[in-house]
Amino acid sequence: MNKHLKILVGALIAFFVISCSSSSNSDDEPAPVIPVLTTTAITSLSSSAAASGGTIDYDGDFPITARGVVWSTNTNPTIDLPTKTSNGSNVGSFSSSITGLVANTLYYVRAYATNSEGTYYGSQISFTTLQQQQQVLVLGQSYQGGKIVYLFKSGDAGYDANIQHGFIANSNVVDNNYLEFGCINFLQNNTSINFGSGGANTQALSLSCLEANTAITFCNNFVVGTYTDWFLPSKNELIKLAAFNAAVDDIYFNQNLYVSSSEVSTTKVWAVDFSDGTAGTASQVFKNDVDNNVCPIRKF
Structure with a gap:
């Protein structure tokens, strides 16, 4: 074998030895394992x-x-x-x-x-994250000019599952405000008995019934602090208030009949009896009757 051939063969043998050695070392190293x-x-x-x-x-x-x-x-x-x-x-x-x-x-x-x-x-x-948590309101709580006498629930007009709404009555005028209704011998045709209509009823009646010292003018002009949006409840609003009356602390509706803003005729209007404390029985009373209690409420 000549000199040049010996050098070539030696180089090839060295290459294969190094390659095999490197391959063997690589296989011996553990692959990284991730948790x-x-x-x-x-x-x-x-x-x-x-x-x-x-x-x-x-x-x-x-x-x-x-x-x-x-x-x-x-x-x-x-x-x-x-x-x-x-x-x-x-x-x-x-x-x-x-x-x-x-x-x-x-x-x-x-x-x-x-x-x-x-x-x-x-x-x-x-x-x-959730919206900032709001104050949880309860019946009988002092709030915005009076005390909470009703909290809206599912099915009520104006109910919102995300925000508490309800009615407030002022404890100073819940009882012993005996006034005739007003609008005697006059019928405001768009008054309603429905829940949620008391405010609209009162506004409509106040434009037609201008006599002083009546249930309509008293509620329409009632003010507590900055709260001026008081109204005479509708028939069905009073029925709701009667049903929850017993659950309200320190602001019970103690009188028998509370007059509503829901007219029946030129001479009569609906009133609701709170004496049983639960059902709220409605009946028709004369507009000039001064034996029925008047209680303005406001919505919040």
């Missing part, structure tokens, strides 16, 4: 807080040293942010309290797990 974790769905959501957490099913062959959730108004939050929790270590499930949130705001949250190889994240989920 398996998930983010827990949001619960206990409010205007300023929420609950989440995570589950670490596998630590990636390196012990978990830290775990929790991290959140932000931007996507893909990381533990570089201060908005995170620390919920121990190791595999398994954990719970996290997310606090200090802003009402009606979209947030993104991810569970995280840290081991000696780095920090890994679960799937990203999003949630929107």
Whole structure:
């Protein structure tokens, strides 16, 4: 074998030895393994807080040293942010309290797990905090010029499941205001018995019935502080008030008949009996009868 051929053969043998050695070393190195974790769905959501957490099913062959959730108004939050929790270590499930949130705001949250190889994240989920919580109102509560005597419920005209509405009566004039109705021998044709019509009834009647010292003028002109929108209830509004009368503290409708703004004829008007405290029985009374109580209410 000549000199040049020996050099070529030696080079080829060295190449194959090095290549095989490198291949063998590469196969011996373990591939990196990523921990398996998930983010827990949001619960206990409010205007300023929420609950989440995570589950670490596998630590990636390196012990978990830290775990929790991290959140932000931007996507893909990381533990570089201060908005995170620390919920121990190791595999398994954990719970996290997310606090200090802003009402009606979209947030993104991810569970995280840290081991000696780095920090890994679960799937990203999003949630929107609730609107700022409003004061919960109750019957008998002092509120906006008087006390709450009725809270609207499903089926009532004007009911809104998201906002409390109702009627207020002033405790100073619930009882012992005996006035004739007004509009004697006159019929305002558009008055209604329906729930929700008392305000419109009173406004229409006040344009036609101008006599002083009547139920209509008294309610139309009634003022408490800055509240000027008082009215004489309709027949069905009074019936609702009667049904809830017993549940109202310190503002019971103690008299028998309360006159409504719902006319029957030129000489009669509907009134509602509160004496039984429950049903609210309606009857027709004369407009010039001064034995019926008058109580203005307002809607909020």
